[in-house]
Amino acid sequence: KMSVPDYMQCAEDHQTLLVVVQPIGIVPEESFFRIYKRISAVSQVNVRDSQRVLYIRYRHHYPPENNEWGDFQTHRKVVGLITITDCSSAKDWPQTFENFHLQKEMYGSTLYDSRLFVFGLQGEIAEQPRTDVAFYPSYDECETVEKRIEDFIESLFIVLESKRLDRATDKSGDKIPLLCVPFEKKDFVGLDTDSRHYKKRCQGRMRKHVGDLCLQAGMLQDSLVHYHMAVELLRSVNDFLWLGAALEGLCSASVIYHYPGGTGGKVGSRRAQGGSLSAEAGNRHRPGAQEVLIDPGALTSNGINADTSAEIGRAKNCLSPEDIIDKYKEAISYYGKYKNAGVIELEACVKAVRVLAIQKRSMEASEFLQNAVYINLRQLSEEEKIQRYSILSELYERIGFHRKSAFFKRIAAMQCAAPSIPEPGWRACYKLLLETLPGYSLSLDPKDFSKGTHRGWAAVQMRLLHELVYASRRMGNPALCVRHLSFLLQTMLDFLSDQEKKDVTQSLESYTAKCPGTMEVITLPDGLKLPPVPFTKLPIVRSVKLLNLPTSLRPHKMKSLLGQNVTTKSPFIYSPIIAHSRGEERSKKIDFQWVQGDVCEVQLMVYNPMPFELRVENMGLLTTGVEFESLPAALSLPAESGLYPVTLVGVPQTTGQITVNGYHTSVFGVFSDCLLDNLPGVKTSGCTLEVIPALPRLQISTSLPRSAHTLQPSSGDEISTNVSVQLYNGETQQLIIKLENIGTEPLEKLEVTAKTINTKEKLHGDFLSWKLEDTLSQFPLKPGKIATFTVNIKAKLDFSCQENLLQDLSDDGISVSGLPLSSPFRQVVKPRVETKPINPPESSKVGDFSHVKTLEAILNFKYSGGPGHVEGYYRNLSLGLHVEVEPSVFFTRVSTLPATSTRQCHLLLDVFNSTEHELTISARNNEDLILHAGECQR
């Protein structure tokens, strides 16, 4: 019973002679295979003085029980034996030679001839010329190996040829021996050997055998004839097993005729065998000539040569491509009747599939394969199972059934690590699993998944990824394991159930505890590269926004410099080209700047898709362009959170353009660099901006208490500090402002401007006044130093208590117009209409004495220094000033009295002190008047 199938067999093998090459004694494996390779290069030999070609199949291992089927199909018969041995001293020689003979015994019955190659032996033994032994001093000095082999093959040919002629000529008349396969032997004991039936059987089997021999001897035409006859004979006696073999022989011969390129698909190892021998004889001898598979249709027309008579004969005997398949089917169905011929059946299936693959008839091929799957051999060893599944996978691949191929490959992989195997081959398992990836349309590059939603056989793909994870773990490669697991989590997140998400992350965390996930490409020994898997979905980032600096730290450009910079670029005021390019630039660039050395912020909107709390550690920004010190943050997102703002900060260390490319995170112990370009559905408002040179930072503190009032910002200015003070009308107070340079750059320049915002009240004189020189004398202000700056606040408001005061004056009938009114405090010019709403009529009948008025002003400090100053940038700091002015004195009435001189008159003023204090009114050259609280004097 033959038990070991050769899955690599193909139809052309029927025309080959089987030669076994084996080492005896101790031969270094490497050397053996070097010689073996050289020997097997001689795979076809043009036999001397004939146009026939012999094909040789070399094996370095061949089970003797398979040899016993040699009569059934002669290509299974070991006809040649080449042994290679290492013999260094003459003493060992007899022993070596003995071993050679023992080795010959093993295949003894079938051998035509044998050779012994001895390496290393020198001296007299090596001198004697022998045909069956060749001596070589070393593995490097054996130039004649190929020649020796060719001679050897010729001697094989001579034996083959004699056998063929012998068998072919002993026609009927003599008793033909019955050829049989091993398991048949006992069935024929005691059978009537004289019956016609038995004779026919013998004839048919012999015919078939001669056909085999003809085929091997390169006589395709004859073999076809013999096979046809054998089929007829065997069919008539219902000798199914041999009928199958005869049919298969017919198929093989026809395949060889139709497909000279070979059906094995091993490029270079198959050689051309055309119908027109003479024409191609020259070409054919090139070893390793690469043959392109030719379409069957094109081939037959190619094969027609000048010798038409031979062609007609061929065409008659040779099966058409369709017939080949039918006959294969028939043969296989006959084989199927015999349990012991399982290997033959299986091999026939494989051969037929290879033929069908060339004919591109995948559907039929798949039927053959489906059949092959169900052929039950004896209990297979695990290794054989793996081999079987692998070959099934390979054949499915060849007929274009990639999914089926992947399926079997995966089974083969699982078999490598089956629990019944004492030493599971996780490495082999892993390798096979990787090969299944294309079949499941899965790539290990996460980029392929970033485009839109994932589409594929998620359940199947997930299973495969799980297996990859497991195999890589058992292989003892935690980095690989983490990579696969991260990939699983990242790409299959949408398909994982909540429980699976938990399980996957838990195991990921336990693996990363030993081996953290990195962003490096993992290269496998066989060259496959596993790109890193950034967790762009843990958490999912929805938008990225670069934030401006707080107002007080925002840099501004000096006007004069700005004008120059922008306009000198082009001589045109407007050009569509420039406008266009600017527009593009603008879409990417942001119109504010960051400042070197200052903390800058980027806001991300993130959410957590996991059903549990997600801890994101070490989250920071990835930038290019400018040296950027990212200050990582750790955050914890609640389960399935909504959008959650996260602010990432960093400090630019140099100046220039900065681009925020992405962010990095560490989730479950896996470090990821997520680039924004690769993220789907992220909204950004531009990620490139300018970092300008460092500027000093100014902090101001004042002698006055902070105010709860906030001034309405006007023209976009925001006020960093607000102070408030209470003053009586007419009072002056000093405001001492401490200017502290809290930055790292010296403060070189300071400009102060003031702006009064509340214009509802009529203000007289300078509300705020200062002397900048005193402060500037302390400049440049080194970092950490404090300068003081004094501002005088003077509150001078209208002292009149009501609007109609002047009305009274004119009612006196004395014209005072043109008179210079010389009040020390103020000049009443004319009633102001605008003030009317402030003192509504009902409340101001006598005057609303307790009315408090407010004044507000903003002090702007423009300052600059350091490298930023050189570049023309400054910062603006604003101090809001809130002054509450309480009334002090009021002129309740005014009238004029004629004086002694007509050029003069007396101006009478009724003055009312509305405060609770005593106060003194001083006129320019008059005496002081003391007014007590609440008093009214004239």
Added chain:
Amino acid sequence: ILIGVTCSPPQNYPLYIRSVPTENELKFHYTVHTSLDVVDEKISAMGKALVDQRELYLGLLYPTEDYKVYGYVTNSKVKFVMVVDSSNTALRDNEIRSMFRKLHNSYTDIMCNPFYNPGDRIHSRAFDNMVNSMMMQVC
């Protein structure tokens, strides 16, 4: 019995998969997945034939020990695959054919839904019900 609908090439990802019983679902996934090889092959073979006279029903894709796999493909290359128990002899080719036709009609209804994005997974109560009733009928 299992009913799977997969989308057009190149990805051939599943749009809808239902199986009874549910415990060994992965196995069905594998079955349907590998059967697509045969479907592809049949389609490419049919491409040579006349297009307008094409039969949408692909027939038995391949028999396994336990299951029979049937296929059906629409003109827009949407594939329907049905896996039935081998022991279920009550199902003739004609019944299978009419079941596929029903599936196809139902699928067409889904496609008519303006809120359905072609290529998305099918989440339709009507389709579910139809499949359910079909499975009830068979099992």
